[in-house]
Amino acid sequence: MPADGVTVRNSLTPRAAAELVPDGATLMIGGFMGVGTPNRMIDALVARGVRDLTVIANDTARPGVGIGKLISAGAVSRAIVSHIGTNPETQRAMLAGAIEVTLVPQGTLAERVRAGGSGLGGVLTATGLGTVVAEGKTVVKIGGREFLVEEALRATVALVAARSADYAGNLVYSLTARNFNPLMAMAADTVIAEPNEIVPVGVLAPDVIHTPGVLIDHVVERPLPL
Amino acid sequence: MPADGVTVRNSLTPRAAAELVPDGATLMIGGFMGVGTPNRMIDALVARGVRDLTVIANDTARPGVGIGKLISAGAVSRAIVSHIGTNPETQRAMLAGAIEVTLVPQGTLAERVRAGGSGLGGVLTATGLGTVVAEGKTVVKIGGREFLVEEALRATVALVAARSADYAGNLVYSLTARNFNPLMAMAADTVIAEPNEIVPVGVLAPDVIHTPGVLIDHVVERPLPL
């Protein structure tokens, strides 16, 4: 424990992180077409042969890339995503009934995850009204306009990728690798961050931190030097 | 126009900014107990004698401080706030019927403003259930739990304070002066930012910007040097 009393997060190997994801878990994974996806943890999950996951993510990337590796490994039973167009394996598995895919408009997906992490019951959005997305859902009228009630989403574990972490788990993301990561970091019982670098506490200024360290349960160790 | 094609926002004097707030306007004002409140614009509003405002803000600060100056000047007819305990003038005016005060739980207020700026119809929160806050409001059941429907809020004009702006209107806030400012910067027809400093485009890195410049219509000129 440093003298200043800051709580230091546990650092984990990717393999130890993968042990924290039980078979059958609902798993949020950050990233957009593989950008900002925690790849070392995904490799470890594939290596440990995890099964029957419900994955909540923006997309399933491409075969061999990011979440696509979990799809190829047959580790995913259900996917709640906005897009599978770039991964023909996901499409095939969906049409064959091997993976149950729920397609959610991307902005609704982002807000549903945010709601799950923010103690909100759901989202009131006009997106999807009058389309198949609205089937079976409650509609609320506000100020004469209709809005769909889209329920909050939470997960057992969230795996997020960050550019930098400090010892206290504070995270900073880089450019379009931010995407769903800060939202998912709020919405799971256990949150594991995989940073590209780890810096001492105090290096990340309070105003540039995107995710406060209190939200992070574990930090994956720095990548091995080349 | 700079060679790189970036749109430069208009710089305004505080007085010119105040002219953009019509009498009777619904006005969002950033700040928390006066911290992070755009004081030069408030002074200009008082000087121009604006009347009949509906102010949406966290609080009314104290007499002589921030929004408290608008209260003292009799410029406010309605206030939608979470707290007036630090301003006895607001409390007196409320009890006397001179100002109509709607008290909103702070977290609900923040989300209602965010919803207004995000194209969401409102917020689904359990906060306020079973209290006077819930009176007359719709309740929606999600997953067996009840949530209040709290409607989105928007304004005619939002006045926000920032530590730094660049020529394109990108904003960075400082510490607890951030509070409601980034939320309000999304939720009004006209948004005017009052920065403590203005820096060239490119000085604020993409990952540290809190409010993208596209949300800002006008930037108040830098403060005069001492």
Added chain:
Amino acid sequence: MDFRDRIARRVARELQDNTLVNLGIGLPTLVARCVPPGLRVYFQSENGIIGFGARPPEGMEDIHLTDAGGAFVSALPGAAAFDSAMSFALIRGGHLDMTVLGGLQVDRHGRLANWMIPGQLIPGMGGAMDLVGGARRVIVAMTHTQKGTPKIVPDLTLPATSLRPATLIVTEMAVIEPGPDGLILRERAPGVSIDAVRRATAADLLVAGDIPEMEF
């Protein structure tokens, strides 16, 4: 100039100064290369950036900076990055001036279908439903037909992306504006007759007066 470039260049004439624009994956992406000189347009990518620019120099790509199609991009001075919730708050909240999207079908009201062909192709809607519902102007940029089969139809046979009609439809054959009484033919491609456009269009077209030729 192939037909895709012609569509992109015609769409680019719809760009206005000092606006925020989102370009869908595929054909719409080409519009970024056709911005008229002097026009200041901010491009948003829904994966979380405003102010992205052209492909970076060879060997200098940042793996953390791509467009929504996953292609490497650069960032212009003044660019701002944000998370997916903020990105769609911008889209849904009325902050996006224009979106350009591809289309599988458009109906007589101007309603778009562009996210799935049941039992066959199911890419998913991605950000399309939010974009069509939230952007101030929605431009559909697509080929007029799919291997000769009209894509502009009386009624959608594919699942709709949104009930909200598009603002404008730009194809290699015509510019069509959905109005309260139906689809209005505004422009035709150089050398393409009104009848030719009609033959390639399954929905009725309203034609009033002279129909000028498209300029690129």
Added chain:
Amino acid sequence: MDFRDRIARRVARELQDNTLVNLGIGLPTLVARCVPPGLRVYFQSENGIIGFGARPPEGMEDIHLTDAGGAFVSALPGAAAFDSAMSFALIRGGHLDMTVLGGLQVDRHGRLANWMIPGQLIPGMGGAMDLVGGARRVIVAMTHTQKGTPKIVPDLTLPATSLRPATLIVTEMAVIEPGPDGLILRERAPGVSIDAVRRATAADLLVAGDIPEMEF
């Protein structure tokens, strides 16, 4: 040690290692000064920071850094700042381990009223409703009576802050835990008899076995 300090010190014994804690304005603020050595507690201030610290050195105050009461604070290494939506997402979303709030009244269920006295004093609820509804543990830190009038009552006569009962009530006279069957007297102040606590309490108190004295 005055009664306010005693309440604060007793509340501080509820602090747990590696937790996020929010302290209300007034008496609860004093708890920050009583953190037991070796305990790592992050304090959140709902105006947008985790990791604020003591009052800064004279002349070095930052006007952009205050607690929720508007008092200047400092920031500890590892502090993080955020906007009000994120601040209440932390509170409402179950990320806050404990909150300490002042009280005007508490009823027999442990329900708190602390935001208005109709027609008389109307400060507003500020963040209190979200804090009571959202924090994992809710500690009410207040004087046992208001000028001799009991504040712990069978039924609230003031508007409730939340339907959710507090986890613990700490006064200068007693520690009381709301349970499913009513209010349980857990501790009494040194030298204060059970009868004395009962006389100062309008709601029934459940007393079982020995009631130990409070330690500060």
